[in-house]
Amino acid sequence: MKKINNNNKGYNKLLFIAALVFVFSCSKDYLDVDPNKPIPEQLNADDAEGLVNSIYSAHLQWVDSGTEVWNINSFSWIGVSSITSDNAEKGSIPGDPGRDKDLLDDFTFTPTVLSFSDLFEGHYKGIQRANQALSRIPTFEMDAALQTRLIGEAKFLRAHFYFRLAKMFGGVSLITGRDSSLERATLEDTYKFIEQDLLDAISALPKKADYTLEDLGRATQGAAKALLAKLYMYYASNIDASKWQNVWDLTNEIMISNAYGLMPNYEDVWKDSHENNQESIFEIQGHGQLPTLVGIQGYSQTQAPRGGDDNLGWGFNTPTQDLADSYEAGDTRSDATIIFRGETLFDGRLISESVLNPMYNQKAYSSTAPSIREGEKNIRVLRYAEVLLMNAEAALETGRDAASPLNTVRNRAGLGNAPTVDKAAIWRERRHELAFEHDRFFDLVRQGRAGQVLRAHGKAFVDGKHEYFPIPQVQIDKSEGILIQNSGY
Amino acid sequence: MNKIMNLRFLAIAFCTLLTQSLISQQLINGTIQDTNKNPIPGVNIIIKNSLKGTVTDFDGNFSLQANKDAILVISYVGFVTQEITVTDNNYYLITFLEDLSQLDEVVVVGYGTQKKEVLTSSVSSLKGKDLAKEPLVNAIQALQGKAAGVQIVASDAPGRASTVVIRGLGTVQGGRDPLYVVDGLLTDNINNINSSDILTLSVLKDAASLAIYGNRGANGVIIVTTKKGKTGKLKVSLDSYTGVRDILSKVRVADGKSYVTYFNEAALRDFNNEKDASFIELPSQSIYNTNWLDEITRVGQVVNHNLSLSGGTENIRAFFSVGLYDEKGIIKGNDYNRLTLRSNVDYKLSDKLNFSHNVSVQLSNLDVKNDKLFTTAYKQTPIIPVRNQDGTFANASAYNNVGNPVAELLFQDERHKLNRIQASFNMNYKIIEPLTFTSRFSIELDNNRFIKFDNHLARVEAAGSAFSGDAENTLTIKNENNYRWFLDNYFTYDKTFNEDHHLKTTFGFVSEESRRSHNEAISNDLPIEKNLRYNINNGSNRNSNGEIEPFIRLYSYLARVNYEYKDTYLLNASYRRDGSSQFKEGDNFFGDFFAFSAGWIVSNENFMKGGIFDKLKLRASYGELGNQNVPLNVLTAGDLNESRYSFNGTVVEGITIDSTVVPLTWEVTTELNLGAEFAFFDRRLTGEVDYYERTNTNAILDVALPSPYGLQGFKDHVAEINNTGVEVLLNWSNQVNEKFKYNIGTNFTYNKNELSKILNPFFFKSIGGNLGNGQFTKRVDVGQPLGSFFLHEVEGIDDKGELVYKDLNNDGSIDENDKRYFGSFIPKISMGLNLGVNYNNFDLSVEAFANFGNKVYNGKKAQRSSGENTEAVAFNNRWIPERPSNFEPGAFNSIPLASNFFLESGDFVRVNNITVGYTIPSENLKFFSKLRIYASAKNPFIFKDFSGFNPELPGDDNGNPLGTSGVELDAFPNLRSFYLGINTSF
Structure with a gap:
């Protein structure tokens, strides 16, 4: 006890020094603790391909908790893109509405119909995945050729999703990230956005022949050109007729590239044994074999x-x-x-x-x-036959040879040359060639005769309203009034 | 000057001599003790008008020479000064009464103490000796109804903690618990603290007192100080009690006959009231009438012993205690025991240097039985026996999907072993007179083990079914290890200048580290012998998982200044700068928290002197507090299984991030407090009134961006949550005479809770109160209190006996859009009443608690469906064609929609405690220095509207407003308990 008392001063100093050392040795290093789980910032070049694969995967299943939700290529898409048309009707039995397919068939649907929600949300989920890939892959240190290709694939897929949204809903919110505005763009701006994505994709993507077999099914330069040609066809029909020239140019490029050709037998195109055949330009891949099912559910x-x-x-x-x-x-x-x-x-x-x-x-x-x-x-999204038909229609609009491409398609189907080559002939050919390929309803709207054709078919189509489907009510509500409903709903 | 003094001295000396010569002096002995018969050392005894006096020794004894008729003035801090006239007796046993005016009461606050009289913040404090009067497992229980603004939702399940909310729920997703501080160690609960070891318990409620705890202050702080050894002879105390417990209020379910009637009526409804060939009716004569609740429960038994030793010399003082608690819970096999050990030692190493350590150890064991058993027992049909005649358990698969409650109980082989060590080592060094340096290192170690053996085979065989599973049994062993340590270094400067200016400051820095880890091992097909089944190595299919979580580190600076002028004008400022490893947005780990407060003791002003106020203090405070216990947007890449695709028939894996990372930070709560403290009638009536406004300015809630962003929901700072309230505390204490004293205390709290503002339009109205059958009962929304019930509204019962729901939006269909808000489970008003009476050697305490203005949901009734049993009331009052009813629908099997039909008032008044004690007069004691025996009834009565077991419903997730708080589903009921106990010292 005494000793401590005597050494008070020394103790005193020691304490202060200890205290001061402690204060100043402590810095942010002490607080900067490493996490123990992989975080998004740690995604790197090894994940680049995975980021793009997940965009493709957005075509497949969506299972949200609770209610029944469909992926963007099956039941809801079938209802909206096909049952609405004069080619198809609801089917099944009268007592089974298929959730809302009867309403789609009759044009008695409202903004609360769930098929629209599935498609609206599902496509934007795909777009989000594309945005994730597009915001990250350019920052990776990686093989330049692969990097370019993956960016091209992401842009192609994003364009594909936006194009479908534009066909269903008109001009939509153009989201590229969390800071994008929710306000709906005009139809023309939406087209322009898709156009730019596809132009980028065309310059970034390899040709089909330049892919190895294991990549069969990925977006190609030819697919981007065909999709852009189709976009221009809508652009030309709905907004600016001068785009027919672009349709012709792009389809012609595909035709003279000799990368694609018609299958000799039309029926073979959809057989499981002929997936990704020579006529196919882009397909959504379904894999229904064990052990891992990665199919288009339903x-x-x-x-x-x-x-x-x-x-x-x-x-x-x-x-x-x-x-x-x-x-x-x-x-x-x-x-x-x-x-x-x-x-x-x-x-x-x-x-x-x-x-x-x-x-x-x-x-x-x-x-x-x-x-x-x-x-x-597999769902055949773009086929060479459609390239020929687009070429024919563009040729007709721009005063070129429409008969050759049209007749190539007819001849394969076992028919002779078209007696007359006019719009009606090409449109009729489109109906038969592309039936049940999720094109007919949108094609009728593009052709400006949806009301006339569908009313004749007994559907309650209203001009100026039913050309586009309603934005899902739940989205209007969620947006706090930023999303404006399509006219008539 | 000197001369005068000398003269006076001479005069006194002369007089003394004179009296001494005239009246004979005698030697007086005496003992001074407190009302609890404890001797008080160090008491001053002075002969009035003289300089003569003495001080009591360690045993409270004194002796001095005094004349007959001399007056002894006996005084000691904290006690009422007494005068005793010397008679012919030469032994005096003097019982010293505590000074109830508590002028010198010291309150423990963060990193120091303050005199209650000059406190400018709102702090409720309780003394350990008030807690010791009644049997308590957990000190938190004793707070219920005693501290205004502190809402305790009690749980009577063995070993389980009650939930504590101080001044209203201020967060949805963040941590809701207050911070606990045990002898300077910051921790998240005090389940491990033996309530007999508690010296004081302080509840810090306003920003002025909380800001010093920075980003952990927002939910309030409860500071526990444990007992220390007292200088003097060794004092041994043994406190024991034993008692029985059972369910306070039971729900009567339909009996076998009623069940059959109900079953058949419901089945008929399923057949649209038309019996066809396939309609099978249960025979009305049932053999069995099993009361499942009785089958799974028993009378609970509790035994508690607590032994403590206290003593010390001038330089070393020690306190040691050992506590043993053993409970046989009311569910059969639900046993809990706890051993606590504590050693608190203070060393005075020199005049300047003090050292102390506090070490406590808890070892507890719990045999777990699910609360869900109460629901199972409620729903199971009475018409099956517990066991069939062949000894297998009966099953009800012919009637419903509910398991056999007794079988479930027996096959639950699950044990939790929770061990905790807390230790703090404290050094105080007086550098120079007013400046003291305190350094404290404290550590907490948790080691928890969870063992579960699930014997699938036996379960299935007992039910008389064929076994077809993969594994016959599964053993799961989980170990959890957590530690945290703190190093606190701070200075205290305490000085009075020029008599009128008193300055007390504290400043320092504290650091902290904690880390959690767990690992879990699972194996199958173990031998079922008791000695073999808990060895993972004896099983097959072994697998394991586990994680050592990242460090959580804090580094903080703190400072507090108290300034008092003339003991009348009070100012206080406190500040804490917290750096936390969990928040590193923009490389900035630090957040600043502060508070200012001021007080004015009006009664010390000259113009108030002699008025009716013995004390009138006005005070105000404002500050900013934080809650660091918030969920972070931890987003891990690639954890989605929906990102596969295939190319050329080969499956490829995708990686994506379907959400976004919004950097989150602590929630910041601002709090304004206005208060007044007053005392009248010689401080017999004291009281406090407080008004507060607490606002969580950046509450974290879910955000769901509109679908075009394609992102899943995430969390963000999007809301303001407001709690506004009034607290009133009144206490009347009166010492009528030496034999009789009493006090009546009452407190009242009003709190308005509201999600007052939304800062992000895409805030997601999360639903909650999940009934597990597709029905949700709650939703978060702006303008509503947290945990509001969001339900369909029942209009009545139609002519088919079915509930009719209101079509609120008139769209012709009943869906989510037809729900509305019906109020919250959070009470608006709570009240406590405490009565204490001491008469002669008897003492009585009565405590009651009440809460009003909340709603509770009868979740088990709402969950009942196909073939499950119903409540007797629901059966007796049900709609039948011959007797239309507007109270209960007809028998049905479907799952009812979540509606206000099941919502009831949560108001209740409950007598929490009645304790009667008798202290045997010490004259009659030989071995003991003190012996008190008592009888106590806990929760003997409740007055409630609720038809369920119990309106006090903490819920499944520790008071989460979106959990089952306020929903009686799988809930442990309140118990009433009767105890006998003794308190002894020797």
Whole structure:
């Protein structure tokens, strides 16, 4: 005790020094603690391909908790892009509305119809994934060629999503990141945005032949050109006729590149054994084989024949009699497009006489897995035949040779040359060539005769309203009034 | 001057001599003790009008020479000064009464103490000896109804903590618990603290007192100071109690006969009231009438022993205690025991240097039984037996999907072992007179083990079914290890200048580190023998997971200045700069928190002297506090399974980030407090009134951007949450005479809770109160209190006996858009009443607690569906065609919508405690120096409207407003308990 007392002064100093050392040795280093989980900032070049794969994957399943939600290529998309048209009707049985497919068929839908929500949200989720990739990949230190290609793929996919939104809803919010404005762009600005993405994609993407086999199914330069040509076709039809020149230029480039050609047999195009065939320019890939199913959930199943011995599926989106009757005699596309009750299919499957609908969509039929939910079916998004038909229409508009491309398509279908080459002929050809390829309704709107055709078909189409579908009400509500509803709704 | 003094001295000396010569002096002995019969050392005893006097020794004894009729003046800080006239007796046992005016009461505040009289902040404090009068497992229970502004939602489940909310719930997603400080160590609960060890408990409520705790102050702070050894002879105390517990209020379910009737009526409704060939009716004669609640419960038993030793010399003082608590819970097999050890030692190493250590150890074991059993017992049909005649457990699969409650109980083989060590080492060094340096290192170690053996095979076989699972049994062992340490260094400067100016400052720096880790091992197919089944190595399919979490570090500067002028004008400022490793937005880890307060003791002004006020103090404070315990947007890349695709038939993996990282920081709460303290009638009536406004200015809530952004929801600072309230505290204490004293205390709290403002239009109205059957009962919204019930409104019962819901938006269909708000589970008003009476050797305390203005949801009734049992009231009053009812719908099997039909008033008044004690007069004691016996009833009565077990419902997630707080579903009921106990010292 005494000792401590005597050494008080020394103690004193020691304490102060200890205290001071402690104060000043402490710095941000002490507080800067490393996390123990991978964080987004740690994504690097190794993840670049994964970031782009996930954009493709946005085409597949969306499973939100609670309510039934569909991916952007199956049930909801079928309803909006096909059942609305004169080629198809709801199908299935009267007591099964397929959530809202009866409303889509009759044009009695409202902004609360859930199919619109699925598609609106689903496409923007894909766009978000593209935005993620596009904001990150350019910052990675990586192989320049791969980096360029991946950016090109992301831009192509983003353009594809936006183009579909524009076809469904008109001008939409152009989101490239969290700071983008939610206000809807005009249709023209939306087209311009898509145009720029596709121009970038064309210059960034390799040709189909330059990909290795393992990358079969990725976006190619040819796909970007074909999609841009189609965009210009809408641009030309809806806003600026001078874009027909661009349609012709791009389709012509694809044609003279000799990278694609028609399959000799029309029916083969949709067979599982001919996925990603020579005619195919872009497909959404479904993989329905174990152990890992990565298919387009419900695409084949919702459209497969209902009832009968096999009861393959739900039987929605059935061909109309009007479509069946409209084929010229000898047109091989009729049988290739439509499964008729009692028919024996190319793979030997007998479609029982007791199926519940007279006709079904054969283009959704999958031989390997006709009835499983997550099947093998690829969706053919862009085909060389459509390039030819776009070329024909552009040629007609710009005073060039429309007959050759048109007749190439007809001849493959077992038909002779077109007696007359005019708009009506090309449009009719589009209907038959592209039936059930999710084009007809939008094509009718583009052609400006949707009301006329669809009302004749008994649908309650209102001009000036139904050209575009309503923005989902839930989105209008969520946006706090920033999103403006389409007219008429 | 000197001369005069000398003269006076001479005169006194002369007089003394004179009296001494005239009246014979006698030697007087005596003992001075407090009302609890504890001897008080160091008491001054002076013969009035003389200079003669003495001081009591360690045992409270004194002796001195005095004349008959001399007056002894006995005084000691904190006690009422007494005068005793010397008689012919030469032994005096003097019971010293505490000075209830508490002029010198010291309150423990952050990093120091303050005199209550000059405090400018709002602090409630309780003394440990008030807690010791009644049986308590956890000191927090004792706070209920005793401190205004402190809302305790009690849980009576063995080993479980109550939830504590101070001055209203100010956050949804952030941590809601107050900060606890035990002898300087910051911690998140005090379940490990033996309530007998507590000396004082302070609840800091306003910014002025909380700002010194910076980014952990926003939810309030509860400071616990444990007992220290006292100089003097060794004092041994043994306190024990034992008691029984059962459910305070039970819900009567339908009996077997009623069940059958209800079942058949509901089935008929399923058949649209038309019996066809497939309609099967239960026979009305049922053999069994099982009361499932009785089958799973028993009378709970509690035994508690607490032994403490206290003593010391001038230089070393020590306190040691050991506590043993053992409870057999009311659910069969739900056993809990806890051992606590404490050693607090103070060393005076020199006049300048003091050292102390406080070490406490807790070891506890809990055999876990799910609260869900109460729901299972409620729902299960009474018409099956517990066991079939072959000994297998009966199952009700023919009637419903509810398990056999007794089987579930028996097959739950789960144990939690929680060990905690807390230690703090404290050094005080007086550098120069007014300046003291304090250095403290404290550490807390938690080691928790969770063991669960799930015998699937036995479960299935017992139910008489064929086993078809993968693994026959599963053993899960989880270990959790957490530690945290603190190093606090601060200076205290305390000086009075020129008599009138008193300055006290504290400034220093503190650092902290904590880290959590856990690992879990699982294996299957173990041998089922008791000695083999808990060894992971004996099983197959072993796998494990675990994580050592990143360090959480804090480094902070703190400062506080108190200034008093003439003990009348008071100013206080406090500041803390907190650096936290969790927040490094823009490389800035630091946040600043501060408070200012001022007080005016009006009663010390000359113009108030002689008025009715013995004390009148006005005070005001304002400051900013933080809550660092917030969820962070931890976004990990690549954890999505929805990003696969295939090329050329080969599956490829994708990586994406479907959300966004918004850097989050602590929630900042501002608080304004206006208060008054007053005393009348010789300080017999004292009181405090406080008004406060607390606003969480940047509450974190979910944000859902509109879908075009394509992002999943994330969290952001988007809301203001406001709590405005009034607290009133009144206490009447009166010492009528030496034998009789009493006090009546009451407190009242009004609090208005509201999510007052939204700062981001895309704030997501999160739903909650999940009933687990697709129905949600709550939603967060602006303009509503947190945890508001959001429900359909029932209009009545239609002619088919079905509930009719209001179509609020008149769109012809009943959906989410037809729900509305019905108020929150958070009470608006709570009140406490405390009565204490000491008469002779008897003491009585009565405490009551009440809360009003909240709603509770009868979740188990709302969850009931197909073939499950119903409440007797619901059965007896149900709609039947012959007896239309507007109270209860007809029998049904469907899942009812979440509606106000199940919402009830949460108001209740409960008597929390009645304790009667008798202290055996010390004259009659030989071995003991003190012996008190008492009987105590906890929660003997409740007055409530709620039809469920209990309106006090902390919920499944520690008071989360979006959890099941206020929803009676899988809830442990309140218990009533009856105890007998003794307090002894020797």
